[in-house]
Amino acid sequence: MYRQTEIxxxxxxxxxxxxxxxxxxxxPQHPATHGVLHLVITLSGETIKKVEPxxxxxxxxxxxxxxxxxxxxFIYVTSRMDYLSSHINNHACALCVEKGMQIExxxxxxxxxxxxxxLTRIASHELWWGAMAMDLGAFTPFFHAFRERESINDIxxxxxxxxxxxxxxxxxxxxxxxxxxxxxxxxxxxRLYKRKIDEYDxxxxxxxxxxxxxxGVGVLTPEDAVSYGCSGPVTRGSGVSSDIRKLYPYEIxxxxxxxxxxxxxxxxxxxxxxxxxxxQQSIRIIEQLIDQIPEGDFQAKTKAxxxxxxxxxxxRVETARGELGVYIVSEGGTTPYRxxxxxxxxxxxxxxxHIARGSKIGxxxxxxxxxxxxxxxxxx
Amino acid sequence: MTNEELKIKITELLPAASFEEGGEWLTISIEPGDWLSLAxxxxxxxxxxxxxxxxxxxxDWKTHLSMVYHLSSTQYRHTIVVKAKLDRNKPxxxxxxxxxxxxxxxxxxxxxxxxxxxxxxxxxxxxxxxxGWEGKNPLRKDFExxxxxxxx
Numbered sequence: 289m290y291r292q293t294e295i296x297x298x299x300x301x302x303x304x305x306x307x308x309x310x311x312x313x314x315x316p317q318h319p320a321t322h323g324v325l326h327l328v329i330t331l332s333g334e335t336i337k338k339v340e341p342x343x344x345x346x347x348x349x350x351x352x353x354x355x356x357x358x359x360x361x362f363i364y365v366t367s368r369m370d371y372l373s374s375h376i377n378n379h380a381c382a383l384c385v386e387k388g389m390q391i392e393x394x395x396x397x398x399x400x401x402x403x404x405x406x407l408t409r410i411a412s413h414e415l416w417w418g419a420m421a422m423d424l425g426a427f428t429p430f431f432h433a434f435r436e437r438e439s440i441n442d443i444x445x446x447x448x449x450x451x452x453x454x455x456x457x458x459x460x461x462x463x464x465x466x467x468x469x470x471x472x473x474x475x476x477x478x479r480l481y482k483r484k485i486d487e488y489d490x491x492x493x494x495x496x497x498x499x500x501x502x503x504g505v506g507v508l509t510p511e512d513a514v515s516y517g518c519s520g521p522v523t524r525g526s527g528v529s530s531d532i533r534k535l536y537p538y539e540i541x542x543x544x545x546x547x548x549x550x551x552x553x554x555x556x557x558x559x560x561x562x563x564x565x566x567x568q569q570s571i572r573i574i575e576q577l578i579d580q581i582p583e584g585d586f587q588a589k590t591k592a593x594x595x596x597x598x599x600x601x602x603x604r605v606e607t608a609r610g611e612l613g614v615y616i617v618s619e620g621g622t623t624p625y626r627x628x629x630x631x632x633x634x635x636x637x638x639x640x641x642h643i644a645r646g647s648k649i650g651x652x653x654x655x656x657x658x659x660x661x662x663x664x665x666x667x668x
Numbered sequence: 669m670t671n672e673e674l675k676i677k678i679t680e681l682l683p684a685a686s687f688e689e690g691g692e693w694l695t696i697s698i699e700p701g702d703w704l705s706l707a708x709x710x711x712x713x714x715x716x717x718x719x720x721x722x723x724x725x726x727x728d729w730k731t732h733l734s735m736v737y738h739l740s741s742t743q744y745r746h747t748i749v750v751k752a753k754l755d756r757n758k759p760x761x762x763x764x765x766x767x768x769x770x771x772x773x774x775x776x777x778x779x780x781x782x783x784x785x786x787x788x789x790x791x792x793x794x795x796x797x798x799x800g801w802e803g804k805n806p807l808r809k810d811f812e813x814x815x816x817x818x819x820x
Contacts, residue, residue, distance in 0.1 A: 342795075344795070344796035352811075512769070516770050517768070517769075529742075530742075535745065599690060600691055602692075617727055626807075630723040630738075634777075635774075638769070638770060642769070
């Protein structure tokens, strides 16, 4: 049921037929919003005058929930925020607790963590690629993308015991050691995947219909990207360097060789290219590490009950969608006093109104597609 | 700039600011009345150039509320944290949504979750909570909802 609000009524100055403006609802149940996002769009003919997001359909108040969970428990909830990069969410929380307690993570665990992060990034970008092409009317890429994503999910299932909400990272390391087949299967996947990524370019990137729909759509200037608090591929598509892995390296990212992908177009096509090339960089990282997993413990020895000292701790990591910040305020107890998740999707969504104004309603899907919105991440 | 240099520079801008020790970033405590002018200077000053507001939130300390702004510069890569103490019964602070556009959404979230009134905000209304929600602010410590809240 749509929300009948005062705002919707007020947003229709032309409801009496004078200005010709009218309001339509996209969502909360709409195939192009990929979740329960509700957009109230004011249109004049086919031109967008205003896009107004209505959030909260999947709000679970994770921040409040975390206040009553211990430092070991709250990580499990965070997998449910950005479910496509749940490893990276868990990683951010584990890093924040480790920073507070000054836990030294064993080298083996650090390498496994980075490997998992990058596999997650590929899986997430895969889903984005398939879904975005589907939004624009191409159905085949969806099946290609899911075929590859499935093999990553299988690898995850074998090692972590779950396919989507893995909860594999814990304070001090990872939950259990990798499966004996892990290295073999990842190498197999990489070998196959490298051929596939070129196939994607042939199938979609070079397609002239696709390029016409993407180029010049939803242009975002570098200044606006920063001012709106965007992060991840959205800012890098506008040429702003924002990769947390490069700027504020965590784990072992400072020892790895990879490039920060930058495009200067600022339009949907630039954001598309950034994600495609990011997948190739992730492959590069995995190739560097897969044969170099050091022997040793997969988890540091920690106390059964974790207590963070009094103070404030903030960690930033790069998820598939951008910068995730975890801000813990501790009073010295076993549960956080206040926790704030700075989710990348929330800020990335706020720019939608800005880039959509003045363009045609048909292009809205191309803009939303390349913002890569995950609704549980926005609502939290 | 290093934390020490930032400290000297910000003391010049706002002599009334006090600094908190500890923590990885320089933390400044200010009066809510000074916030708007300080924010404008932080954004405009050539040597500071804090153009990226990456986190805006609030903490309920039971006796008072505390606004927390995390700012960083995409040019110089330095970071500061600004805190402002608000009266819990009538929390009010000036909006910064015209300086950093991201604040518009984040302030709306803080408005509904903590009940902070942002003066001169262009569009201050509920974002996440359902329409018709009145009075109770979910992220405050004294919030009780016997029906929907699950105690763990």
